[in-house]
Amino acid sequence: MTVLHWATIAPFLLAILIPFFYKYARRIHTGWFVLILPLVLFIYFLSYIPVTSSGDTIMNSVPWVPSLGIYFDVYVDGLSLLFALLITGIGTLVVLYSIYYLSKKNERLNNFYVYLLMFMGAMLGVVLSDNLIVLYVFWEVTSISSSLLISYWFHREKSTNGAQKSMFITVFGGLSMLGGFSLLYVMTDTFSIREIIANVDLVTTSSLFLPAMILILLGAFTKSAQFPFHIWLPDAMEAPTPVSAYLHSATMVKAGIYLVARLTPVFGGSAEWFWIISLVGITTLVWGAISAVRQKDLKSILAFSTVSQLGLIMTLLGLGSASLYFDVGAEDTLYTTAILAAVFHLINHATFKGSLFMTAGIIDHETGTRDIRKLGGLMTIMPITFTISLIGLASMAGLPPFNGFLSKEMFFEGTVNATQFGIFNMETWGMLFPVLAWVASVLTFVYCAIMFFKTFTGKFKPENYDVHVHEAPFGMLISPIVLGSLVVIFGLFPNLLAYSLIEPAMASILPNLLEPGQQFDVGISHWHGVNTALLMTIGVIVVGIVIYLMMKKWSKLPFYLKERDPLNRLYDNGVSGLISGSQAVTRAQMTGSLRDYFVYMCGFSILLLGYTMYRYDAFAIDTASTSSISPFMWIVALVFIGATISIAFVNHRITAVIVIGIIGFLLALLFVIFRAPDLALTQLLVETVTVVLFMLVFYHLPDLQRRTAKLRFNILNLIISLGVGSLFTAIAVSSFALGQDANFESISEFFIENSKELAGGYNMVNVILVDFRGLDTLLEVLVLGIAALGVVTLIKLRFTGREDV
Amino acid sequence: MIELMLVTSLVLFGLTIAITLIRIILGPSLADRIFGLDMIGITLISVIAIVSILLNTNVFLDVILIFGILAFISTIAFGKYMERGVIIERKRDS
Numbered sequence: 001m002t003v004l005h006w007a008t009i010a011p012f013l014l015a016i017l018i019p020f021f022y023k024y025a026r027r028i029h030t031g032w033f034v035l036i037l038p039l040v041l042f043i044y045f046l047s048y049i050p051v052t053s054s055g056d057t058i059m060n061s062v063p064w065v066p067s068l069g070i071y072f073d074v075y076v077d078g079l080s081l082l083f084a085l086l087i088t089g090i091g092t093l094v095v096l097y098s099i100y101y102l103s104k105k106n107e108r109l110n111n112f113y114v115y116l117l118m119f120m121g122a123m124l125g126v127v128l129s130d131n132l133i134v135l136y137v138f139w140e141v142t143s144i145s146s147s148l149l150i151s152y153w154f155h156r157e158k159s160t161n162g163a164q165k166s167m168f169i170t171v172f173g174g175l176s177m178l179g180g181f182s183l184l185y186v187m188t189d190t191f192s193i194r195e196i197i198a199n200v201d202l203v204t205t206s207s208l209f210l211p212a213m214i215l216i217l218l219g220a221f222t223k224s225a226q227f228p229f230h231i232w233l234p235d236a237m238e239a240p241t242p243v244s245a246y247l248h249s250a251t252m253v254k255a256g257i258y259l260v261a262r263l264t265p266v267f268g269g270s271a272e273w274f275w276i277i278s279l280v281g282i283t284t285l286v287w288g289a290i291s292a293v294r295q296k297d298l299k300s301i302l303a304f305s306t307v308s309q310l311g312l313i314m315t316l317l318g319l320g321s322a323s324l325y326f327d328v329g330a331e332d333t334l335y336t337t338a339i340l341a342a343v344f345h346l347i348n349h350a351t352f353k354g355s356l357f358m359t360a361g362i363i364d365h366e367t368g369t370r371d372i373r374k375l376g377g378l379m380t381i382m383p384i385t386f387t388i389s390l391i392g393l394a395s396m397a398g399l400p401p402f403n404g405f406l407s408k409e410m411f412f413e414g415t416v417n418a419t420q421f422g423i424f425n426m427e428t429w430g431m432l433f434p435v436l437a438w439v440a441s442v443l444t445f446v447y448c449a450i451m452f453f454k455t456f457t458g459k460f461k462p463e464n465y466d467v468h469v470h471e472a473p474f475g476m477l478i479s480p481i482v483l484g485s486l487v488v489i490f491g492l493f494p495n496l497l498a499y500s501l502i503e504p505a506m507a508s509i510l511p512n513l514l515e516p517g518q519q520f521d522v523g524i525s526h527w528h529g530v531n532t533a534l535l536m537t538i539g540v541i542v543v544g545i546v547i548y549l550m551m552k553k554w555s556k557l558p559f560y561l562k563e564r565d566p567l568n569r570l571y572d573n574g575v576s577g578l579i580s581g582s583q584a585v586t587r588a589q590m591t592g593s594l595r596d597y598f599v600y601m602c603g604f605s606i607l608l609l610g611y612t613m614y615r616y617d618a619f620a621i622d623t624a625s626t627s628s629i630s631p632f633m634w635i636v637a638l639v640f641i642g643a644t645i646s647i648a649f650v651n652h653r654i655t656a657v658i659v660i661g662i663i664g665f666l667l668a669l670l671f672v673i674f675r676a677p678d679l680a681l682t683q684l685l686v687e688t689v690t691v692v693l694f695m696l697v698f699y700h701l702p703d704l705q706r707r708t709a710k711l712r713f714n715i716l717n718l719i720i721s722l723g724v725g726s727l728f729t730a731i732a733v734s735s736f737a738l739g740q741d742a743n744f745e746s747i748s749e750f751f752i753e754n755s756k757e758l759a760g761g762y763n764m765v766n767v768i769l770v771d772f773r774g775l776d777t778l779l780e781v782l783v784l785g786i787a788a789l790g791v792v793t794l795i796k797l798r799f800t801g802r803e804d805v
Numbered sequence: 806m807i808e809l810m811l812v813t814s815l816v817l818f819g820l821t822i823a824i825t826l827i828r829i830i831l832g833p834s835l836a837d838r839i840f841g842l843d844m845i846g847i848t849l850i851s852v853i854a855i856v857s858i859l860l861n862t863n864v865f866l867d868v869i870l871i872f873g874i875l876a877f878i879s880t881i882a883f884g885k886y887m888e889r890g891v892i893i894e895r896k897r898d899s
Binding site for chain 2: 630631632635636638639642643646650654655658659661662665666668669672673675677680681684685687688691692695698
């Protein structure tokens with residue numbers, strides 16, 4: 001266990017201690033104890049920047065289940081460091097924010113911080129693990145802790161519903177991902193991502209390449225809320241705002257992005273990977289932007305905008321994966337722009353979306369509502385919140401001089417470059433990307449404008465609010481101010497990040513492209529100059545303003561009024577259909593009638609055994625070694641059969657008992673004829689006792705009912721009984737014949753020879769029962785004892801339930 | 806010669822059992838059927854005896870004795886059921 005390992009699991013360790021802090025230090029807000037940890041971790045991870053920016057990586061391994069190839073490997077390269085810094089950095093700010101957001105008196109802070117720390121640790125584990133199984137374990141812990149956090153106010157029905165939905169969807173994806181990882185293991189015989197990348201030829205040439213890819217992508221898409229799995233994210237907004245800011249904007253939803261980026265060296269370069277990710281990403285981008293425009297709740301707007309922005313990043317990762325295509329050669333730089341934009345926007349999105357969620361939380365906290373139809377005129381009342389929101393929204397809309405502008409420019413550049421690809425049919429379909437990207441950006445601009453102007457401009461109406469509206473306390477403002485200033489700083493000085501974080505991250509997404517010692521040209525400084533992207537941005541701003549000004553007209557349209565995502569209906573109907581469908585299936589076969597179950601069992605036995613016999617051609621008849629039958633035997637057998645058949649037609653129960661008694665007697669006779677005196681004796685005794693028992697309970701039984709069942713059922717029963725009878729006859733005959741063929745010697749010779757010599761008895765049956773195989777007899781005696789006890793208990797405890805045995 | 810006689814008698818006993826079985830199945834009253842059961846039991850005792858002679862063994866003599874007792878017991882059980890409706894009477898019932 002190295003320091004890195006301890007850093008990864010430190011949040012879990014602290015989570016154990018949180019309830020004690022909460023209980024024994026009630027006067028101090030529990031969050032203060034938590035705050036230290038992410039801060040320390042953040043500083044600790046900052047110390048790795050020199051290492052990764054010089055192109056080095058760090059790998060520490062601790063065996064967990066070595067026999068299965070599962071090692072707790074912690075691996076730090078540019079990509080994981082970037083995510084680790086995001087997680088701990090924003091984690092610090094979110095904890096600080098939550099200290100002021102959640103009241104010490106009214107909230108169960110111990111629950112909150114335990115879940116939050118669990119989540120933080122799991123997220124660190126996801127990004128730092130090199131072993132796929134360990135990554136999966138942490139991945140599922142993020143799902144669980146996210147659901148716990150969404151249902152933090154568990155007495156609200158909406159919270160629990162949202163938690164359930166997110167759990168279903170993300171765990172569905174997580175399990176598919178596990179399948180994909182297993183396939184990767186099958187292909188490469190290792191769970192280590194490093195080694196898989198090193199043996200990437202094994203993967204690309206395997207027939208399991210596509211299944212593994214799709215399964216893993218399902219996991220990434222569900223976690224990162226890609227179309228059509230994005231529906232859980234808006235419902236997750238029932239969580240407390242710090243949670244929304246942390247999980248549902250900055251970290252957890254980026255786990256899927258991380259996974260795609262991490263596995264790009266494995267799957268990238270193939271047309272399927274390129275098209276699936278790009279198309280899903282661009283669909284999510286447009287769909288999220290369309291949905292965000294029609295939301296009326298601040299957090300819902302932000303949720304859909306998160307969906308949309310994640311789609312953007314995903315599209316860029318998809319487009320950028322083309323640079324791993326082996327034929328592209330010198331045109332590399334065209335495609336790597338997309339990856340650069342993806343990484344840069346990832347950072348930018350985390351900063352501005354985090355600050356926006358926090359300001360939305362502040363507005364909610366100080367006004368009591370998040371509905372944009374009620375809000376308005378908050379500019380002068382909440383000046384600091386206003387400023388931060390302005391910065392965040394302008395950045396999200398892609399306005400200069402904030403960082404969103406830069407990443408949007410690069411996004412346009414990436415999509416325009418994509419049209420120049422000479423691969424994957426891009427020359428025909430490539431135009432799709434810039435056009436859709438542009439439309440989505442216009443919509444993004446529109447919802448940012450709506451969010452800004454509806455909240456802060458207009459007239460202030462005090463009657464809309466239940467509480468006295470005022471600026472938030474300073475403590476709550478610290479975190480959004482920090483994030484807002486980062487937005488500005490990254491906007492003005494993008495190259496602060498370029499070679500410290502972005503270039504190493506790109507190097508991990510696109511390894512093997514660089515010669516040793518070479519670096520990607522992180523051309524963020526190239527943002528001067530008039531090019532297509534700049535013209536597109538100007539177009540976005542102009543058209544966006546026009547659309548916003550015409551809002552009065554289109555806000556009457558049904559499109560704007562329908563808030564719920566139509567895919568929710570699909571999900572809801574799917575869930576209720578699944579429930580009612582499975583109930584219907586259960587009801588159809590679980591009738592509660594033993595007769596039906598017996599039909600299933602017998603029918604299944606016939607099919608299974610019959611098919612097995614047919615499949616292996618096991619029917620055989622051997623008449624050579626059978627013995628002769630005397631005429632008397634024929635008569636006994638015929639009487640036997642006649643008595644058996646007549647039972648089916650007997651209408652009176654006592655007659656049935658008598659006939660069964662006769663069959664028992666005849667069976668005893670058969671034992672006599674086949675020279676088994678002990679068996680005959682026992683059979684007689686048992687038969688008599690059975691008949692007497694029948695007579696004992698007889699008095700309490702109703703008469704046999706007249707046969708009222710339909711003929712159809714009788715025919716089915718007849719077929720099944722005939723089937724069982726003939727099948728087992730066939731099996732018996734065949735096994736006799738095959739047994740003759742196999743010609744094994746019987747072991748009874750041993751008993752015949754040794755029953756006198758070894759056991760000192762002449763009665764061989766009894767010697768076997770009590771000597772050679774006495775254990776069986778012992779347990780049979782036990783069975784009888786249990787049966788007797790059972791009868792006594794049943795009779796004695798019949799009515800009262802008292803223990804009076 | 807004696808073996809032929811024994812086999813013939815076995816066949817005849819077999820026919821007896823078959824005919825009695827028909828009586829049991831058809832038998833209009835319960836008493837007919839119980840008699841049939843008793844009769845089959847007695848017939849089987851004879852059959853077992855003849856089979857013992859045929860097989861030239863005496864290990865089935867126990868079976869014959871037991872069979873006599875058991876046929877009696879089951880007939881009694883049925884008879885008692887016919888008369889009282891129950892087989893074992895309890896003291897508090899009387």
